Amino acid sequence: MEQPKKISRRSFIKGVAILTVAGAVTGTGVWATSTPAYPSADTNINQEKNMDKKILVAYASKCGSTAEVAKTIGQLLSESGVEVEVRAAHEVRKMEDYDAVVMGTAIRMGRPLGEMTNFAKKFNKDLAKLPTALFSVGLSMKEDTAENRAETAKFIAPLVEQLPSKKSTAMFGGKVDYKTLSPLLSFMLSKDTSGEMAEGDYRDWNTINAWANSLPAELGLG
Ligand SMILES: Cc1cc2nc3c(=O)[nH]c(=O)nc-3n(C[C@H](O)[C@H](O)[C@H](O)COP(=O)(O)O)c2cc1C
Numbered sequence: 001m002e003q004p005k006k007i008s009r010r011s012f013i014k015g016v017a018i019l020t021v022a023g024a025v026t027g028t029g030v031w032a033t034s035t036p037a038y039p040s041a042d043t044n045i046n047q048e049k050n051m052d053k054k055i056l057v058a059y060a061s062k063c064g065s066t067a068e069v070a071k072t073i074g075q076l077l078s079e080s081g082v083e084v085e086v087r088a089a090h091e092v093r094k095m096e097d098y099d100a101v102v103m104g105t106a107i108r109m110g111r112p113l114g115e116m117t118n119f120a121k122k123f124n125k126d127l128a129k130l131p132t133a134l135f136s137v138g139l140s141m142k143e144d145t146a147e148n149r150a151e152t153a154k155f156i157a158p159l160v161e162q163l164p165s166k167k168s169t170a171m172f173g174g175k176v177d178y179k180t181l182s183p184l185l186s187f188m189l190s191k192d193t194s195g196e197m198a199e200g201d202y203r204d205w206n207t208i209n210a211w212a213n214s215l216p217a218e219l220g221l222g
Pocket residue numbers: 013016060061062063064065066067106107108109110111137138139140141173174175176181185
């Protein structure tokens with residue numbers, strides 16, 4: 001029997017992009033292309049405690065896995081005795097009062113999400129003056145290898161270039177859960193025979209926690 005042809009992740013992702021746009025344009029409908037909402041990660045921690053320093057953790061997430069990472073990082077940061085605000089990047093209206101900013105974005109189609117790119121552009125001048133840290137969440141870091149790091153570094157390079165005072169960068173593995181995708185994407189990904197886009201959670205919480213715990217020193221919050 002003829003085996004199904006294997007396709008690379010890159011060509012598969014390209015195919016998904018074309019079909020998603022085609023779906024939207026040809027009227028497959030809003031239902032088919034809309035992503036289900038995920039629980040908000042937005043929170044204020046230690047707000048009532050009058051801490052000396054206040055940190056913003058801004059995230060861009062389509063399906064919620066990056067939002068969960070941002071919330072965990074915010075929680076761990078707060079344990080070092082600072083006030084923390086965790087917010088979806090597109091919800092941040094002004095850049096006042098913060099002593100440092102941690103930014104986290106999912107990667108899709110080889111790029112950081114537009115919400116994070118827009119955030120970096122909008123607050124460009126403020127971010128240049130503040131200590132910043134950046135993390136990405138994506139399937140290209142399913143395994144932490146030199147090759148995967150190099151590939152992911154290329155994906156986030158346009159964002160990194162906009163952060164002259166960045167003190168730390170981390171690239172984490174991501175998560176795919178078809179239930180959190182639009183019906184069209186979920187259908188498409190279920191047809192991926194390469195296994196590259198199979199469901200799975202590749203976030204390594206030990207690595208995430210270790211990075212979060214390194215941030216107070218990296219960002220000079222001590
Ligand atoms: C359509 C689609 C395209 C994706 N493209 C990439 C990619 O190019 N590189 C990558 O590392 N991960 C890619 N991913 C994986 C996601 O970035 C990963 O699952 C991440 O955890 C999703 O974050 P979120 O749940 O916050 O949206 C893609 C996922 C989907 C559904």
